[in-house]
Amino acid sequence: MTGRDGGADLSPPPGESPIVVLVRPQLAENIGAVARAMGNGGLFHLRLVAPRDGWPQPYAWRAAAGADRILEAARVFPDVASAVADCHRVLATCPRPRHVIIPVLTARAAAEELRAIAARGLRAAVLFGPERAGLDAEDLARADTLVRYPLNPVFMSLNLAQAVMVLAYEWWTAADTTPPRVLMTNETRPATKAQLESFLDRLVAELDASGFLDHAQKRPGMIRNLRHWFERGEVTEQELRTLHGVVTELSRGRMRRGRPE
Template identity: 45%
Template sequence: MPSDSNQPHFVLVRPQMGENIGAAARAMWNFGLDRMVLVSPRDGWPNPRAVAMASGAGRLLDEAVLATDLPEAVAGDHFVMATTARVRGLTKPVFSPEEAMRQAADRLGRGERVSVLFGPERAGLENEDVARANAIISVPVNPQFPSLNLAQCVLLCGYEWRRATQDVAATRTDMGGTEWASQIEIEKLADHYEDRLDQAGYFFPPEKAPGMQVNLRNLWSRMPLTRADVQMLHGVLRQMVRWKERG
């Protein structure tokens, strides 16, 4: 059974190669999408090549809805968007993938059913297909090479759907099994280094020692140290002192 999440239907219109259908299913499942509709697949359905290419996303193919034509595929929809890289000469709103998925999320939240159309690999959607859509999704690609592979286009829309519906951090730090060092741990590290450097005669001449100590403390405070970093730096200094004493 499809998941309970509220999401758009991705409609593959007259897809030609089973491998591309499978790759599209895999791209959808990467971003938690599992509502696939197939309109008149050229090589029939089911297609073993699609299953092989889908890898772990084979469930989407098992649950894909098969439609004989586009009107049947979108009969229950309230809003339909067509992906295309070509100028169509049709008066329609044109969305970026980002805005399109934001619009989809808003409409789905209001109880509407939304579909996104993807055309066949050779030439994309026909004008007759696009004319049935309420809006166009246009990807800002290189105008000298605008063609996108079917699965690439599905992946791009799936990614924007995820961004529109999930809190995606622009950056994060993987802690690798440790945590940030506390102020007291950094203070003890600074004391350790200051004490050993003082014994080694680093703070010279004496009149410059206070400024040098302040600069050293400032260095530690600027560094985003983890507890593992602090332990390592303590160990480095201890080993250097032992090596010096052995010498």
């Protein structure tokens, strides 16, 4: 069962990576949405434990948005024990762990743990429970670590795909090198301090000539305000060229107005 065009070119990364195990999933659309979330976060291995309506299910492919290969490679198991039998570590999502002594990690800490497990060449699985009730006590007994998302305590409701997406995102960003902040400059680049200083000198000179800075007591503070304004952001070379053009035209207009008719 495949999508119309075979979907995105998704394939498992080399080495070990976490296995997403959906325990008794109820809706095909949710399984497809989970595959989509996995593709977003660089996860590939999907296992289904006793899906309510059997497998495969065409509606899953419709909801996967091109993550067809994840669905095609999905494996089906009759119970949790067989689904995790070849794993070295098993984590389980659990909103409210009770009456159990076991490590509990946030999604971010779980992702870091999963990265460390994979780096050792070990296989790990993460259990996600049925849409309505989540994992039961017997399911949780198969896990060595629980994962609990720190969300708004008065409303922690997530659907199945959202729960997988949170973990997939943390898994991806745990190894991602994207800078947390960038300035999109396209074909230009940030101006140097020397270029900015040259523009500010010219601007102040023109403001002096126009009489804008005639108030002797206020002049230093006004110049500082202008400097702070331009220094605060990363002004680009193209923006400085535009500002130079603005000052030029203002200066020409002032000189034209000063000429006798």
